[in-house]
Amino acid sequence: MSTTPTTTSWDRAAPQYLAEWVPRFLPYHRDLIEELAVSEAQKVLVVSAGPGAEALVAARRVGPHGKVVATDSSPEMVRICGEEARRAGLEITTRVADFGDASGGPWDAIVCAFGLWQIDDARRPEVLAAWRASLAPHGKVGVVTWGPPDPDGPFERLAHVLQELEPAYAPSGRRKFAERELMAKMFEEAGLAMVRCTVIRHPNTFERAEDFVRSLREACTWRRIWEDLGDERINRIAAKFYEGVGGPEAPLSFAPAATLAIAALPGAQVEIAARPSVRAPNLG
Numbered sequence: 649m650s651t652t653p654t655t656t657s658w659d660r661a662a663p664q665y666l667a668e669w670v671p672r673f674l675p676y677h678r679d680l681i682e683e684l685a686v687s688e689a690q691k692v693l694v695v696s697a698g699p700g701a702e703a704l705v706a707a708r709r710v711g712p713h714g715k716v717v718a719t720d721s722s723p724e725m726v727r728i729c730g731e732e733a734r735r736a737g738l739e740i741t742t743r744v745a746d747f748g749d750a751s752g753g754p755w756d757a758i759v760c761a762f763g764l765w766q767i768d769d770a771r772r773p774e775v776l777a778a779w780r781a782s783l784a785p786h787g788k789v790g791v792v793t794w795g796p797p798d799p800d801g802p803f804e805r806l807a808h809v810l811q812e813l814e815p816a817y818a819p820s821g822r823r824k825f826a827e828r829e830l831m832a833k834m835f836e837e838a839g840l841a842m843v844r845c846t847v848i849r850h851p852n853t854f855e856r857a858e859d860f861v862r863s864l865r866e867a868c869t870w871r872r873i874w875e876d877l878g879d880e881r882i883n884r885i886a887a888k889f890y891e892g893v894g895g896p897e898a899p900l901s902f903a904p905a906a907t908l909a910i911a912a913l914p915g916a917q918v919e920i921a922a923r924p925s926v927r928a929p930n931l932g
């Protein structure tokens with residue numbers, strides 16, 4: 649398959665990601681911003697914002713006296729995010745930047761939706777430490793990330809087939825890190841104290857299993873794998889996946905688990921939706 653070398657797989661996935669996945673992910677975004685108790689006049693940084701659905705939710709809450717900055721490493725995602733904000737009549741500053749760039753703080757909230765597992769394991773502590781360094785004293789880091797894994801979920805089933813047929817492309821398996829103790833440890837290693845960790849689910853349906861596979865490979869995380877492997881090898885994976893779900897025409901209905909976690913500076917008094925005032929524990 650031919651690709652334009654100056655763009656990344658996320659750039660190429662961006663328009664379809666907006667159309668096909670954002671409506672499915674929006675309920676998770678809303679939960680995250682709600683749980684973070686983002687409120688009027690606050691300053692919020694949204695990293696790996698993609699087309700910015702969660703940034704739009706945050707911008708509505710902070711209102712005209714607040715500030716939302718949305719960043720992503722994909723220029724096309726950032727362009728679409730700016731367009732979405734303009735279309736919604738919201739003021740959002742957009743910037744092409746790596747997750748680890750938290751400049752412009754201090755932030756009342758730093759938000760990362762479905763970006764955590766995009767960060768290399770070795771880099772994650774350094775990225776989280778950069779977020780910590782840019783937080784306001786009562787600021788919070790809020791993440792929503794896929795996992796813990798549902799062994800029978802379509803994402804996991806497809807990942808399992810990939811591992812079997814294309815071991816060199818073995819999926820990262822990072823969903824297994826979405827567990828309370830491991831999330832707390834991840835924050836702690838960056839000098840942050842976890843104040844909330846909960847698993848959320850929202851219904852997702854695809855009319856046919858083949859729509860799910862097409863959408864994942866064209867518009868989401870499988871785009872890079874598809875571009876590397878090509879149609880034939882991806883079709884082999886898809887065929888094996890269909891055997892396990894009742895065929896390519898079978899409808900898929902599932903509610904993928906995502907872990908929503910919030911962390912703050914150790915000892916800080918912070919507000920979250922679940923509790924209007926909570927003191928972040930001191931570390932170790």
Ligand SMILES: C[S@@+](CC[C@H](N)C(=O)[O-])C[C@H]1O[C@@H](n2cnc3c(N)ncnc32)[C@H](O)[C@@H]1O
Nearest residue numbers: 658696697698720721722725746747761762766
């Ligand atoms: C699954 S999408 C999530 C987008 C958005 N937050 C949402 O929930 O709809 C993952 C995003 O991470 C971005 N990303 C990947 N590597 C990145 C990096 N090094 N720095 C910043 N963003 C990155 C991708 O461009 C993509 O927009």
